[in-house]
Amino acid sequence: MPDRPLKSWPYTPAPDLVADIGGTNTRVALADGGVPRQGSIRKFPNKGRGSLTEILQQYLRETATTDCAGVCVAVAGPVRDGVAQMTNLDWTITAEDLADVGGTHRVAILNDLQAQGYALRSLDPRHVRQLLPTGPAIDGGTQLVVGAGTGFNAAPVYHFSSGTQVAASECGHIHLPRHGEREEALARHLAALHGIATVEEVLCGRGLEALHRWVSGQDLSGAHLTAAIAAGDPRARETGALYASIMGRTLATLALVHLPFGGIFLIGSVARAMSPHLADLGMGAAYSEMGRFSSLVQSFPVAMVEDDYAALLGCASHLAGLTA
Incomplete structure (x- = not known):
C-alpha cells in the first residue's frame, strides 16, 4: 500500500490575553494580530476575588488556553513603573504577575483611557457617532x-x-x-x-x-x-x-x-x-x-x-x- 502524504495543518500561534478591569467587573478576551477573537469575551464579577490573577487563571482554564503570546490589561487607575493600584479594589497588579499567568515576558499594563486611545484607529465606524x-x-x-x-x-x-x-x-x-x-x-x-x-x-x-x-x-x-x-x-x-x-x-x-x-x-x-x-x-x-x-x-x-x-x-x- 503506497504511503500517503501527511496532511499539513495550518500553524496557529498562541493568542494574546487581554483584559479590561473596572471597579465592578473584569472583561477578558483572547486576541490575534491586534484583534479580539470573536466569541472569546467573557465578563467576571470582581467581588469576592483576591486578585486579578484568580480571574485570568480561571479564564485560561475555561478556554483551555495553555500558552499566551502576550498579556495586556487596562485598569481603572494610575500605572507607574509597571505596577497598577486599583482605585476601587484592594488589588495591586504587576507586570511580573501577568508574566507568570501568561507564561510570557511580553506584557503591558495600561490605564483604561490609554487603552481606549490605542483602540481609536481600529474602531468600526458604525460605533462612532x-x-x-x-x-x-x-x-x-x-x-x-x-x-x-x-x-x-x-x-x-x-x-x-x-x-x-x-x-x-x-x-x-x-x-x-x-x-x-x-x-x-x-x-x-x-x-x-x-x-x-x-x-x-x-x-x-x-x-x-x-x-x-x-x-x-x-x-x-x-x-x-x-x-x-x-x-x-x-x-x-x-x-x-x-x-x-x-x-x-x-x-x-x-x-x-x-x-x-x-x-x-x-x-x-x-x-x-x-x-x-x-x-x-x-x-x-x-x-x-x-x-x-x-x-x-x-x-x-x-x-x-x-x-x-x-x-x-x-x-x-x-x-x-x-x-x-
Whole structure:
C-alpha cells in the first residue's frame, strides 16, 4: 500500500490575553494580530476575588488556553513603573504577575483611557457617532480621547511612523471653567466643598448628581436625571444645559492644548448617557466660544465612541505593536 502524504495543518500561534478591569467587573478576551477573537469575551464579577490573577487563571482554564503570546490589561487607575493600584479594589497588579499567568515576558499594563486611545484607529465606524458639526478629521493627526464616567480624564493619542503612543494624564483635576456669574458661583461652591473646583467634580457621575443638587436642591441618581432630561423636565434640563456648557468649554480648552486634528472622542457611561442631549443643550455654542481661536476649535471633530469593548481592542492593538 503506497504511503500517503501527511496532511499539513495550518500553524496557529498562541493568542494574546487581554483584559479590561473596572471597579465592578473584569472583561477578558483572547486576541490575534491586534484583534479580539470573536466569541472569546467573557465578563467576571470582581467581588469576592483576591486578585486579578484568580480571574485570568480561571479564564485560561475555561478556554483551555495553555500558552499566551502576550498579556495586556487596562485598569481603572494610575500605572507607574509597571505596577497598577486599583482605585476601587484592594488589588495591586504587576507586570511580573501577568508574566507568570501568561507564561510570557511580553506584557503591558495600561490605564483604561490609554487603552481606549490605542483602540481609536481600529474602531468600526458604525460605533462612532458625530456629536458636533465640525470640520473633517485629518488622517494621522493627533487625537484626544476624553472619558466621563466614574471619574473624568483625557489623553492625547499620537501617531508616528514607528507606531501609536498614548500619553497618560490627570486632566480631570484641572480648574473648572468660570465663564459668567453662574459658573463663578458653582466654582466657589465646589472650592468650599473640596478645596479646589475641578472639572471632574462636575463632569463625572457623582459630579452630574451634585450639579443637579446645586441647581435644584433635588437628589436624583444619574440614570433618573438623564431620563428626566430626555422627558423634558425643566429643572433637569437646566442642569443638563450647565453640564453641556462646561463640557464644551473643557473640550475646547483641552483641544487648544493638544490640537487634535484627528478628532476628539468621548467615552464613558456618563458621556454616553448625556450624548443624545449635549448638542441640543448648548455644548456646541460653549465649545465654539473661544474668541479669535473659535474657528480653530471648530476644525476639531467631536464624536462619541459607542463600543463597549474598545478597551479590549486597545489592549490587543497595543500588544500587536510590541516586539516579542
